[in-house]
Amino acid sequence: MSLDLTRHRARIVAGETSAAREIDRSLAAIAAVPAAFLHVDEAAARAAAVAVDAARAAGGPLPPLAGAAISVKDLFDVAGQVTAAGSRILAGAPPASRDAPAVARLRGAGAALIGRTHMTEFAFSGVGLNPHHPTLANVPWARLDPGTPRIPGGSSSGAAASVAGGAAWAGLGSDTGGSIRIPAALQGLVGFKGTAQSVPTSGALPLSTTLDTVCAITRSVRDAILLHEVLAARPVVRRRRPLGATRFAVATTSLLDGLEPVVAAAFEDTLSRLSRAGAAIEELPVPALAELGPLQVHGGFSAAESWAWHRQHLASDGARYDPRVALRMRRGAAMTAADYLDLHRARRDWILRMQAAMRGFDAVLSPTVPITAPPIAPLEASEDEFFRVNGLLLRNPSVVNLLDGCAISLPCQAPDTAPVGLMLWADRLADDALLDTALAVEACLADRS
Secondary structure, X not given: OOOOHHHHHHHHHOOOOOHHHHHHHHHHHHHHOHHHEEEEOHHXXXXXXXXXXXXXXXXXXXXXXXXXEEEEEOOEOOOOXXXXXXXXXXXXXXXXXXXXXXXXXXXXXXXXXXXXXOOOHHHOOOOOOOOOOOOOOOHHHHHHOOOOOEOOOOOOHHHHHHHHOOOOOEEEEEOOOOOOHHHHHHOOOEEEEOOHXXXXXXXXXXXXXXXXXXXXXXXXXXXXXXXXXXXXXXXXOOOOOOHHHOEEEEEOOOOOOOOOHHHHHHHHHHHHHHHHOOOEEEEEOOHHHHHHHHHOHHHHHHHHHHHHHHHHHHHHHHHHOOHHHHHHHHHHHHOOHHHHHHHXXXXXXXXXXXXXXXXXXXXXXXXXXXXXXXXXXXXHHOHHHHHHHHHHHHHOHXXXXXXXXXXXXXXXXXXOOOOOEEEEEEOOOOHHHHHHHHHHHHHHHHOOO
16 A cells, blocks of 8 residues: 555654654645645644644654645635635635634644645536636646646545645545545545535535535545544444455446446456455346436536525626536526425435345445546537536436435556546445445455556
8 A cells, every 4th residue: 555644644653754844745745736726824734743743752642643734625614714615706705713613623633734725616516627726637647648638526626636646645525426536536546425414514615505525535445534533523433344244236227337448447357356355246226326317407406505505696796607617506596495395305215215225235336437537628628528527427426425325436447547436335324334344345456466
């Protein structure tokens, strides 16, 4: 396993390095991914690292994050900073008076909050482009194909780039339809979306109050566990079940449609490796997955609930929105109160049928997204192509948000090839068991000799 936050912390505890020295390295790494950050808080990050080094010198216990550089999506309140959510219309808003609970928990755990990261405006797309800020390209693809900038994935685009580029050990973000898992999959990282209620969403500008989840992008599953423990303010209970005692379903309805060949090959290879390790894997038709279209009438929860928050801003200042974001929000204007209540009732019924289909399995396996990161240029040139790709990126991960479940994306590609994400997902409140299973899956995939 490459160096991750867990190993980084162990090195600081052992005195092999210092938090201050490592913050210097993180700040220097920003030069390689400058578009990932909308604001760099060098002074605060250094101060947090110095405090950790002083605690170690005094012989005291070190906090869980031990002065590690953690980035914060521009969606979250950080005391003294403006929460613009990647927009122009909020750029002149008053600074936040206090930290969002998620930010406060990171700070309390000893994080060095290194800066605010690039994001899709108001978190409304899985592509990761934002016309208000410099274009952010996919970090691993910049090495694989340096002549063709590719999308970073969104909406937590800068969170992923900050981790992939070495500037942060983890990136705080949000996931409403895949906004953590999509950029994690496209950039070869781990993205965990817990059950929505597990981490407070207050102090984060909402997209959909029904679907929003606060979570993080990391370099490993064990780091995902560490960040989830901090954000959820509780320990993760590990069962340590071997893969030989695990039963997986592969949902064959919709989620395997139209896979890019490299994604299909990586997914099939992953299933073969898990099967050889003793996991039971069964194909599972899930008819309820074919019913998602009617549940997204008028844009679904995200359009309706974002319209409710943004309608006055759109009326007075709509020309300063990203047109693609404004278009999707305005779809919510067509939804009546009766439509909205019907949508909640339909969702409850759909969840019950999904739970019945998944019963008896430890997790469902799917490709996180059906494609690898496409080039940026065609998406900037064509609105139709932008929305086609956006729909593909959101198709698989958004199922879990609608389910109110938990999911994790982890890399499943061969070394030095295009990043591909494997998504493990399960019912709500199965977070601990899913993370435990993901550790075993990650260990299985690590040996590709």
